[in-house]
Amino acid sequence: MTRKIVVIGMGYVGIPVSALFADVKGFTVVGVQRMSKRSGWKIDWLNQGKNPIGGDEPGLSELIARVSKRGTFKVVEDIAVCRGANAVLIDVQTPIGQNRIPNYESLREVAEEVGKHLSPGTLVVVESTVAPGTTDNLVKPLLERVSHMKAGKDFFLAFCYERVMVGRLIKNIVELPRIIGGIDDESTKRATELYGHIVKAKLYPTDALTAEVAKVVENTYRDVNIAFSNEVALICESLGVDAYKVRDLVNTLPNDPSNPASNPIRNMLFPGGGVGGHCLPKDSWLLKYGLDTYGRFRFLPKVMVDSREMNDSMPGHVIDLLEDALKEHGKKLKGAKVAILGVAFLENCDDTRNTPSTTLYEELEKRGAKPVLHDPIVRVFDLPFTRNIEEALNGADAIILSTKHREYLRLNLIELRNKLATPILIDGRNAYDAAEVARAGFTYRGVGKGTC
Numbered sequence: 227m228t229r230k231i232v233v234i235g236m237g238y239v240g241i242p243v244s245a246l247f248a249d250v251k252g253f254t255v256v257g258v259q260r261m262s263k264r265s266g267w268k269i270d271w272l273n274q275g276k277n278p279i280g281g282d283e284p285g286l287s288e289l290i291a292r293v294s295k296r297g298t299f300k301v302v303e304d305i306a307v308c309r310g311a312n313a314v315l316i317d318v319q320t321p322i323g324q325n326r327i328p329n330y331e332s333l334r335e336v337a338e339e340v341g342k343h344l345s346p347g348t349l350v351v352v353e354s355t356v357a358p359g360t361t362d363n364l365v366k367p368l369l370e371r372v373s374h375m376k377a378g379k380d381f382f383l384a385f386c387y388e389r390v391m392v393g394r395l396i397k398n399i400v401e402l403p404r405i406i407g408g409i410d411d412e413s414t415k416r417a418t419e420l421y422g423h424i425v426k427a428k429l430y431p432t433d434a435l436t437a438e439v440a441k442v443v444e445n446t447y448r449d450v451n452i453a454f455s456n457e458v459a460l461i462c463e464s465l466g467v468d469a470y471k472v473r474d475l476v477n478t479l480p481n482d483p484s485n486p487a488s489n490p491i492r493n494m495l496f497p498g499g500g501v502g503g504h505c506l507p508k509d510s511w512l513l514k515y516g517l518d519t520y521g522r523f524r525f526l527p528k529v530m531v532d533s534r535e536m537n538d539s540m541p542g543h544v545i546d547l548l549e550d551a552l553k554e555h556g557k558k559l560k561g562a563k564v565a566i567l568g569v570a571f572l573e574n575c576d577d578t579r580n581t582p583s584t585t586l587y588e589e590l591e592k593r594g595a596k597p598v599l600h601d602p603i604v605r606v607f608d609l610p611f612t613r614n615i616e617e618a619l620n621g622a623d624a625i626i627l628s629t630k631h632r633e634y635l636r637l638n639l640i641e642l643r644n645k646l647a648t649p650i651l652i653d654g655r656n657a658y659d660a661a662e663v664a665r666a667g668f669t670y671r672g673v674g675k676g677t678c
């Protein structure tokens with residue numbers, strides 16, 4: 227008997243997980259995507275067997291072409307396709323608003339629609355990151371109210387979070403352990419069985435709330451570590467030492483001196499020009515929202531809140547470094563043409579969600595400069611940008627390296643210098659060798675590197 231899986235939301239999570247399930251013998255997958263201005267075009271692309279995700283995604287294009295040709299994967303607009311599904315995966319965006327409160331508009335809408343077309347026995351899985359308490363207190367009651375069925379009895383529900391990263395979407399789904407958080411044991415059992423078909427790594431069964439907390443803690447932990455590294459970077463700039471060298475030296479210390487083999491590497495993360503993406507900038511606030519909404523007692527989780535502030539301050543710090551370098555040339559930010567290299571939040575991908583480059587651009591504009599954004603991979607973006615690097619560089623008074631795309635690492639520094647009106651390079655990602663940049667005639671500033 228063929229198993230029918232429905233995946234709602236054809237994004238960086240929904241597309242690879244759909245293609246992986248569609249590649250399992252006896253499975254067919256129907257993706258559901260709204261005909262939105264930003265993403266509607268993906269429906270046709272995917273139904274032509276084409277991969278709409280830009281940048282390097284090893285194995286994804288071949289997989290989509292294969293399952294599309296085989297007819298086990300198609301994408302539609304109509305969510306009624308959930309009827310008769312064995313499992314429905316929810317992979318919609320769960321951003322936070324300006325007020326740092328989760329915006330569950332898509333999640334509510336989808337849960338409501340799924341509820342209308344839910345069949346007895348269906349397993350519903352929330353893969354989108356949500357605040358702790360959301361599966362039990364928002365998704366479950368919504369599905370039950372609309373479907374007139376009981377979760378855990380007539381249908382099943384679990385929270386099984388993704389650990390994808392752009393540039394290794396397939397790899398992370400297949401090779402990373404997966405946490406399976408059912409609202410009850412039967413839901414956990416069914417979800418474990420389902421993911422066993424695509425995940426080669428260990429599956430960890432738990433309850434939905436614990437899984438929800440684990441997800442946002444996992445990302446907040448990373449965000450706090452990055453914040454620590456950014457603070458160290460500022461200290462190093464002030465002391466005139468290289469924060470990246472310090473990081474390398476710190477990471478030579480085995481984690482457990484009494485038993486070096488136990489965990490050989492201490493992993494201080496990289497400082498940089500800011501933290502972007504759909505996850506780290508918001509997951510601390512989802513964790514806080516869960517605490518404030520469903521917690522038995524309240525308090526301000528200062529470490530993670532301060533870390534968010536630290537990481538959010540880094541684009542501003544990059545601009546301070548620029549202003550300092552301009553002063554060396556007797557110039558001001560006002561009227562300066564600034565080439566911002568990189569729109570994507572991470573190297574070698576086209577994902578622009580919460581990119582620090584937006585903050586750079588808007589802050590520079592506010593301070594009277596003329597920023598020009600460039601990116602070789604990104605296709606669509608909310609702000610004006612160019613894919614023609616000459617347009618960004620010619621006559622610029624400074625370059626800010628915001629994203630460490632490999633294209634930028636190959637640039638010839640001398641030629642680069644000759645295109646600029648003022649030879650200033652601000653390195654937000656430790657992309658260049660400071661001494662080499664200075665030898666090429668640039669005034670150099672780097673996050674965590676200070677001057678050279």
Ligand code: SAJ
Pocket residue numbers: 355388389390391392444445448452495496497498499500501502503504505506571572
């Ligand atoms: N960054 C630094 N320093 C570092 C690492 C990253 O400044 O040492 C910056 C990056 O430049 C980027 C941002 O942080 O702007 C996020 O980068 P990331 O490497 O964390 O990429 P994400 O957000 O796509 O991936 C994270 C991962 N979470 C963890 O490793 C705990 C990934 O495993 C999750 O699946 C993903 O969030 C998610 O979807 O939740």
